[in-house]
Amino acid sequence: MRELPKIHQLKNLRAIIQYGGIRAASSAMHQTQPAMTRSIQELEKILGVSLLVRGVRGAVLTEMGRTFEPRMNLVLNELERALDELQQIKMASQGSVAFGCSHLLAFGVVPKVIKKFQQRNNTARITVFEGQLSELLASLRLGRLDFFIGVITQDILLHEFVEQHLATAQFCVFARQGHPLGNSTSLKELRGASWHIPIATAGYFSEMETLIFPYGKEAGCSVILGDSTTIAEQLILNEDYLSIGPKTMTMLPYLKDRIQIIPVKEKMPSGSYSLIYRQHQTLSPLAQQLVKDICACYLELMESE
Template sequence: MKYLPKLQQIKVFNEVIRCGSIRAAAREMNQSQPALTRALKELENHIGATLLVRSNEGVTLTEVGSAFAVRAHLILEELEKAADEIEQINNNTYGRVAFGISSLFGVTILSSVIKDFKKSHPRTLINIKEAQLSTLLPSLRDGRLDFALGTLTDQMPLGDFRIIPLFDAPFCVVGRKNHPLINCRSMQDLAKASWVIPETDMGYYHYIRQFVPFDYPDGPSSPVLTDSTVCIMNLVINNDYLTILAQARLNEPRFGCVLSALPIGQSSLPMGHYGLIYPRKRPLTQAAQAMVEQLKWYCQQHHWGGR
């Protein structure tokens, strides 16, 4: 390829994918359908491959188109971030930062972090996504998130990320106060318990499946899997479900008054190793770096152990 594609061609391609059809994209971009069709044809001729298959139902990406779409989206994301950062430097405008967190940060230090960050960046747009770190990886890789915080394990594929270790935190089995199994002292005693745990195919909650009898053959039911903290808390507080939580969560009055840790030996569950990650090939913007520094400072100040 002697020359790179034109930026407008990439923008048209990206918008057609987002909208699902050339007609919808033309309406969204306030351009004619023939103009978008021509731009897509020029892009395909330039690349030397078919990117989209058109039909009455819309467009479908080819194998080449799927591969190109990932890079095209990233190119536009990075250009937009660069433009925003330059505008922020030149005109002291708002900027923006997007990051992902596991729920532990949301119920502990996040409000203080945001409060302090806003003192020096009052007009910065902040976007936060809550999920397990494994769920956040695609958004980190395609540029939708600047960085993310969560539990790290050796099995996670993080070779393309920079890793900043934050802290270690003990975990415990948790149920509502007066749960029928609240005095159990071993994992074996929980073989027939009902469980609700975060859904993930890697990371801490995937790793501890070997230590906890989630799938006991004679148990009352299979575990409930969800990435919704609201669902987990409601099932644990209002029903006889058990879950696994960082002990630091129980230090928060709103949870400590209704939840209790079962007296199971701390060695029964491995320590959770928390860290912050961001892509190696994509530098943090000034706003994102400032947010990272705030998060690191509050992580150092907070007590992450048990009571």
């Protein structure tokens, strides 16, 4: 049987990629530079290829290194998650969960759920990534995320994932209460407005500008694309930007008296919200518990619409 790389060699290579050079990686991993260099040379000998090009600006992956990196990360992520899952089973309230969610969840569900979740599991480590599925899909495929909850569209193939449909949400155009364009009845009247639109390279939001501007844009129209709910909130509430999102967002307790739906006659599309995770991945006990809490809170919010 061909010799396999050792775990410490893979972790050292990952550290060099992360920190940009052997010196910084050695310091972060509490090793000497010669020991770090030797482990990479041994790894390259096992693989029979050169992985790094070393220069004055640090270490850069070769073509072979770029081919090897995603699979290496997948192996390390899976092993680390396996150890974490065993630890969670042994110590029920300990461990870590990393997941992604889209904007409605980030606005109205996740903060509330996490607070209650950590009251029950105060040693658990939770990592949340906000964004659209197209932006987080690579991390989900590599096992860096346990699951994703958000808008799912047919143009993103999910054959390798388990998908659990949660609800369908009707979208709308909204603005702050009292916005000068708040009584507009057509998108034609909004051609010169300032907009904040969630960003996506594929899927639901990728063609949103085409939908919002069927009549074109007027001079002075401003469009900002982004994934930050904090920036979106400030632009909408304080800078008179318009946005598009699920009607449910206007029902959130801290937003319902601050934003309003603009009653345009054009029908906005609906978004299908689902939970997805990799088919060959068993969610850890903590992840299963968190998924259950998020889904319950989300469905409760949808029923209040």
